[in-house]
Amino acid sequence: MGFGRMxxxxxxxxxxxRRAAAARIMVTSAESCTGGMxxxxxxxxxxxxxxxxxxxxxxxxxxxxxxxxxxxxxLVAHGAVSVETAAEMATGALAGASDADLAVSITGIAGxxxxxxxxxxxxxxxxxxxxxVDTRTCRHVFSxxxxxxxQQAAARALxxxxxxxxx
Numbered sequence: 001m002g003f004g005r006m007x008x009x010x011x012x013x014x015x016x017x018r019r020a021a022a023a024r025i026m027v028t029s030a031e032s033c034t035g036g037m038x039x040x041x042x043x044x045x046x047x048x049x050x051x052x053x054x055x056x057x058x059x060x061x062x063x064x065x066x067x068x069x070x071x072x073x074x075l076v077a078h079g080a081v082s083v084e085t086a087a088e089m090a091t092g093a094l095a096g097a098s099d100a101d102l103a104v105s106i107t108g109i110a111g112x113x114x115x116x117x118x119x120x121x122x123x124x125x126x127x128x129x130x131x132x133v134d135t136r137t138c139r140h141v142f143s144x145x146x147x148x149x150x151q152q153a154a155a156r157a158l159x160x161x162x163x164x165x166x167x
Contacts, residue, residue: 038055068088101131
């Protein structure tokens with residue numbers, strides 16, 4: 001991208017801020033492998049204070065339990081990188097942010113280590129929790145190095161946020 005052109009995260013974050021502001025909806029994020037990239041992308045946009053309630057980085061299992069209410073049973077049975085954990089992270093983020101109506105969670109394996117046959121490097125689960133709507137999840141396997149996986153995961157989380165907001 002050349003000078004003066006927005007990168008993908010900026011473009012997606014601007015779309016989320018615009019849509020959320022128009023709908024008067026507050027959003028929140030619960031991030032693990034992206035380490036706050038979603039919240040950072042949103043706060044880069046002027047007007048974010050009208051729509052971003054909070055962003056929580058829960059990198060450790062203890063943080064997922066303490067700050068988001070993810071159950072230890074879920075972590076033991078399914079692991080931190082699982083559809084179940086992503087769902088509990090999103091639900092917990094929404095419950096913990098009384099002013100928010102939309103939460104997105106991200107948990108994955110950015111690499112270069114930590115992967116397995118069942119859970120390869122690049123595997124990321126997302127959760128989307130919304131007031132009055134059943135929590136949804138999705139799974140994606142991204143390719144590339146650690147930085148690329150994290151960037152792609154943050155972009156996908158912003159897309160999921162935008163898709164959950166009115167046009």
